[in-house]
Amino acid sequence: MTHQTEKRGAVSFRGIRKSFGAFTAIPDLNLEIAPGELVTLLGPSGCGKTTTLRMLAGLETPSAGQILIGGKDVTHLPPNRRDVAMVFQSYALFPHMSVLDNVAYGLESGGLKRGEARELADRGLALVGLEAMGHRLPAELSGGQQQRVAVARALVLEPQVLLLDEPLSNLDARLRRRVRTEIRELQQRLGFTAVYVTHDQDEALAVSDRVVVMREGIIEQSGTPRTLYEEPSSEFIADFIGEANVVPCTVDAVAAGRAQVTLGRLSLDLPARTAQIGPAKLSVRARAIRLVPVDAGEETGRVRSMSYLGDHLEYEIDSDIGALFAISTDHAEPLTPGQPVQLSFEQGGAVLIGG
Amino acid sequence: MNSANRSIDIALLLGFAGLLLVPWYHIRSGFFGFDWIGDMLSDPRLWPGLGQIADGRLQLLPVLLLLGFALWLRRSAPGPARGRLLLVLGAAGLGWMIAEGFAIGLRGWSLPLEPLLGAIEGQPAFGAGAVLALLSFSGLFAFGLAERGALRGDGFVLGAIVLLVLLVSAFVAYPILAMFAGAFQDFRGNFTTDGIAANILDPAIWSLGCLSGGGCGVAWRTLFLALCTATGSTLLGLVFALAATRTAMPFKKGLRLLTVLPIITPPFVIGLALTMVMGRAGFVTELLESLTGQELGRWIYGLPGIWIAQVLSFTPISFLVLIGVVEGVSPSMEEASQTLRANRWRTFRRVSLPLMAPGLANAFLIGFIESMADFGNPLILGGNGGVLSTEIFFAVVGAQHDPSRAAVLAIILLCFTLSAFLAQRFWLAGRNFATVSGKGDGGRHAELPLVLGGLVVGIAVLWSLFTLFIYGMILFGGFAKVWGLDHTLTLEHYARAFSVSLEHGFTGVAWNSFWTTMGIALAAAPLTAAVGLLTAWLIVRQRFPGKSVFEFSLMMSFAIPGTVIGISYVMAYNLPPLQMTGSALILIFCFVFRNMPVGVRGGVAAMSQIDSSLDEASLTLGANSARTLRRVILPLLKPAILAALVYSFVRAITSISAVIFLVSAKYNMATAYIVGLVENGEYGIAIAYSSALILVMITVIGGFQLLIGERRLRRRAEDGRKVHNIEAREISA
Numbered sequence A: 001m002t003h004q005t006e007k008r009g010a011v012s013f014r015g016i017r018k019s020f021g022a023f024t025a026i027p028d029l030n031l032e033i034a035p036g037e038l039v040t041l042l043g044p045s046g047c048g049k050t051t052t053l054r055m056l057a058g059l060e061t062p063s064a065g066q067i068l069i070g071g072k073d074v075t076h077l078p079p080n081r082r083d084v085a086m087v088f089q090s091y092a093l094f095p096h097m098s099v100l101d102n103v104a105y106g107l108e109s110g111g112l113k114r115g116e117a118r119e120l121a122d123r124g125l126a127l128v129g130l131e132a133m134g135h136r137l138p139a140e141l142s143g144g145q146q147q148r149v150a151v152a153r154a155l156v157l158e159p160q161v162l163l164l165d166e167p168l169s170n171l172d173a174r175l176r177r178r179v180r181t182e183i184r185e186l187q188q189r190l191g192f193t194a195v196y197v198t199h200d201q202d203e204a205l206a207v208s209d210r211v212v213v214m215r216e217g218i219i220e221q222s223g224t225p226r227t228l229y230e231e232p233s234s235e236f237i238a239d240f241i242g243e244a245n246v247v248p249c250t251v252d253a254v255a256a257g258r259a260q261v262t263l264g265r266l267s268l269d270l271p272a273r274t275a276q277i278g279p280a281k282l283s284v285r286a287r288a289i290r291l292v293p294v295d296a297g298e299e300t301g302r303v304r305s306m307s308y309l310g311d312h313l314e315y316e317i318d319s320d321i322g323a324l325f326a327i328s329t330d331h332a333e334p335l336t337p338g339q340p341v342q343l344s345f346e347q348g349g350a351v352l353i354g355g
Numbered sequence B: 001m002n003s004a005n006r007s008i009d010i011a012l013l014l015g016f017a018g019l020l021l022v023p024w025y026h027i028r029s030g031f032f033g034f035d036w037i038g039d040m041l042s043d044p045r046l047w048p049g050l051g052q053i054a055d056g057r058l059q060l061l062p063v064l065l066l067l068g069f070a071l072w073l074r075r076s077a078p079g080p081a082r083g084r085l086l087l088v089l090g091a092a093g094l095g096w097m098i099a100e101g102f103a104i105g106l107r108g109w110s111l112p113l114e115p116l117l118g119a120i121e122g123q124p125a126f127g128a129g130a131v132l133a134l135l136s137f138s139g140l141f142a143f144g145l146a147e148r149g150a151l152r153g154d155g156f157v158l159g160a161i162v163l164l165v166l167l168v169s170a171f172v173a174y175p176i177l178a179m180f181a182g183a184f185q186d187f188r189g190n191f192t193t194d195g196i197a198a199n200i201l202d203p204a205i206w207s208l209g210c211l212s213g214g215g216c217g218v219a220w221r222t223l224f225l226a227l228c229t230a231t232g233s234t235l236l237g238l239v240f241a242l243a244a245t246r247t248a249m250p251f252k253k254g255l256r257l258l259t260v261l262p263i264i265t266p267p268f269v270i271g272l273a274l275t276m277v278m279g280r281a282g283f284v285t286e287l288l289e290s291l292t293g294q295e296l297g298r299w300i301y302g303l304p305g306i307w308i309a310q311v312l313s314f315t316p317i318s319f320l321v322l323i324g325v326v327e328g329v330s331p332s333m334e335e336a337s338q339t340l341r342a343n344r345w346r347t348f349r350r351v352s353l354p355l356m357a358p359g360l361a362n363a364f365l366i367g368f369i370e371s372m373a374d375f376g377n378p379l380i381l382g383g384n385g386g387v388l389s390t391e392i393f394f395a396v397v398g399a400q401h402d403p404s405r406a407a408v409l410a411i412i413l414l415c416f417t418l419s420a421f422l423a424q425r426f427w428l429a430g431r432n433f434a435t436v437s438g439k440g441d442g443g444r445h446a447e448l449p450l451v452l453g454g455l456v457v458g459i460a461v462l463w464s465l466f467t468l469f470i471y472g473m474i475l476f477g478g479f480a481k482v483w484g485l486d487h488t489l490t491l492e493h494y495a496r497a498f499s500v501s502l503e504h505g506f507t508g509v510a511w512n513s514f515w516t517t518m519g520i521a522l523a524a525a526p527l528t529a530a531v532g533l534l535t536a537w538l539i540v541r542q543r544f545p546g547k548s549v550f551e552f553s554l555m556m557s558f559a560i561p562g563t564v565i566g567i568s569y570v571m572a573y574n575l576p577p578l579q580m581t582g583s584a585l586i587l588i589f590c591f592v593f594r595n596m597p598v599g600v601r602g603g604v605a606a607m608s609q610i611d612s613s614l615d616e617a618s619l620t621l622g623a624n625s626a627r628t629l630r631r632v633i634l635p636l637l638k639p640a641i642l643a644a645l646v647y648s649f650v651r652a653i654t655s656i657s658a659v660i661f662l663v664s665a666k667y668n669m670a671t672a673y674i675v676g677l678v679e680n681g682e683y684g685i686a687i688a689y690s691s692a693l694i695l696v697m698i699t700v701i702g703g704f705q706l707l708i709g710e711r712r713l714r715r716r717a718e719d720g721r722k723v724h725n726i727e728a729r730e731i732s733a
């Protein structure tokens, strides 16, 4: 029994493969999620995030492998016999039932009497601040309110794991920021495990304990937001998470955890990570590139184009280490195309990419 | 787990009710009369299964043993092991009952087993008890599968699939097989190849004499007619669809009304009206004769007349199909073409038309099958040379009485329609340009090239007028004293058909068949809707092995002409193990399985509009699939359910081709009765009765439209910006 409660909320994917006909969406997935953790699945469109989530919910059956929830093998259980609840991208509120009935639906399905179910549902609605709206139809709520009903409907079941598939994509940018904080607070307060799918990296970095970046059905890297941002294991991650420029460089020497790196005419002293002497790849974040205007002849690069984006400026630079993309918040003196510049990197703005 | 045992309990309850409570065998006077209750103890023929075993019918002993074994199994723990036993047990029960039912007929062995096993007493067909036992075994089979973990243990879905497969096998596949077998039997039921040998190569069927000036065989005539009708109705349907969507023609609303006509018109009524207008005594004929001075006589009888009647009858259906297709061509495609320097004509020819091609093929197929299946018009207008469907009819009911010939003709007819169906599927594969993108693309449809537009409007107007004229004649005909001779107005026909008197009740000649029709249509409608929507739900929302085969064979049953269904039902249900001829039940089953494909398609269309995340949400909220269906899907499908109900109700009233084989003196249907009137030359009453039927159905459909219309308005008002816009969809025929 204690063993059970200990594991409550833990999720494991073991050797999961999922094929649709001849097409294999997910070749071999292994992932452990600890109880109470909020894990985000992040990745480009079509990389298998939704598929992974749906397999956990029981809406798809894996072609091979095992899924465990709370230490129990649920691979072949139907959705209604797994202790999970899901918030759908479209919310999937039943349009013909009132908000209260929607929230009470799962409780009633679980065998509660109508009265009790409604009482609990009321409490669930209070949790998301909608106690006054129980009698309305879903279509009579705003998008954000509908979203909260969907969350309440899932949460009242007190599932071991809450699944959220792009729960914010139907909201506008401002609301999205607010609701994602709400969800995160709720999750930390109630302590449930959550698996969150998104393809917005800001969202992922903001809410997660851990981010799992997927690519073509494979986990490319998994770690805390900070790790992913500061120690990308591949060009793909660097590009996907940090809007980074990836440029070839040469590692000249490695000593005491530091590496001497040559990059065109620049030489840098960086944390070595897994680097070895020889050619390597360097990730340079767009915001970490400093551009100083210089006279012709002294330049290490030249401005190709500039776009004005309100709070920042974006530059494309031709340089001797290749084309670079830079972001500058210096509005005072925008550089014009053709301007020769001297390049430098901010502290920590360039990282060696390592596996 | 308790729920696992609950479903098994229900199955067992059914089985033991069959063994202990209700008569096992078929009762001649009908089960639902319930007059068997009184005599049950005294009459051994009415005994339930257990009594029959005690009476020496040892072939039922395995049923008892298997059900007893299942009862014993119920006590053991649920799980894959028990599941496997239940599965085997259910299959064994089903298999044994089917084998036993076919092996032992009314007068002993019906298979040549006597030398092997000795003589045996005969047995009647399956009755209520046997049916309950069959249901019980299929339930045990399905729940056994569920316990083994098939479809992740979803007993409800498995049960539904098993039940549907059983029903479709019993009421679609088995009759067709029985018909094939019928081709190899003489009319006593003995095996012989004489019939088939004599018929399959009969020059009356296959002769190509018309190429050299003589007469062609009936198969070729039918094929030729069907091709002409399909071409005619498709072209006209396209003209109407274009006129309604791409021109500035007035009265477009009125055009849409045309689409309701074929649904409410018994198919032969058009033929009837044609004979009245253009028959020997018709005034168009007389007018033409006086103008040209030539003797036209019976010119309308024969293929040209049938062709006109069929094109009149089926054009609205093709319009209904094509208007969706024409509207479905995305305007942005046409606009793109225009911005690419194509003029209207080139846009139409190179973009619009090819995009419509699959729809046109669909309309053509429907016209082809409808023409092949049409029975009423050829019967009335056929004159001396019939088509396959009428030949089939006369082969069974006429002086010939040659069931083998009827079976051969029906097989030929079936081959034609099925090949057309398969050819179309084959051609369509990979050619389905879904142009309705779901993205709300704005833009307007390109207007037609001027000349084409004028032509289209002209034809549409002319043909509409012709249709109106014909329908006017139908209404008028009911009031004319003697058509063609004495056109004084009279209510005499209506009086004879529908008179009511205080002391004698409904005295009119039509009442009997009218009430039978209403009753049977009312009974069939909910069953059709239920079977159709359940099937649609399985097809749209569930994944199971063999689903594509399941779906394909259902769609194929759409291509089985009514005449073929009729003749196959007669051949299948005349003898045990299933005996239903002459009962109301056979009519009900016929309607259910004849109209089911339409119910399925309506349900599929409606269900595809409901976002599947709603079901998934319900499942992740802990509801099982039965609860999801009941609480989420059905409430959202209300309009589709109503549509299916009304559609099957109306079709049950208007259809004739299958019905004509299945009616009996006790259960006569309106259409069959009217055809009888026509054959006796009583046109007045026939027309009056038909008009009354049309009126009844207009009322039904009108009431239905009101109901749905109101519902939709209320939805709109309730939930302003709905995401899931569920509309009452017209079901295309």
Ligand SMILES: Nc1ncnc2c1ncn2[C@@H]1O[C@H](COP(=O)(O)OP(=O)(O)OP(=O)(O)O)[C@@H](O)[C@H]1O
Residues within 6 Å of the ligand: A020, A023, A025, A043, A044, A045, A046, A047, A048, A049, A050, A051, A052, A199
């Ligand atoms: N039912 C299906 N049949 C065939 N292929 C499918 C099916 N469902 C998903 N796929 C394929 O599996 C891959 C992963 O799909 P999935 O929906 O998981 O992507 P995703 O990561 O959620 O993408 P997005 O961010 O665009 O939602 C895709 O290539 C998709 O085309």
Ligand SMILES: [Mg+2]
Residues within 6 Å of the ligand: A049, A050, A051
């Ligand atoms: Mg997705």
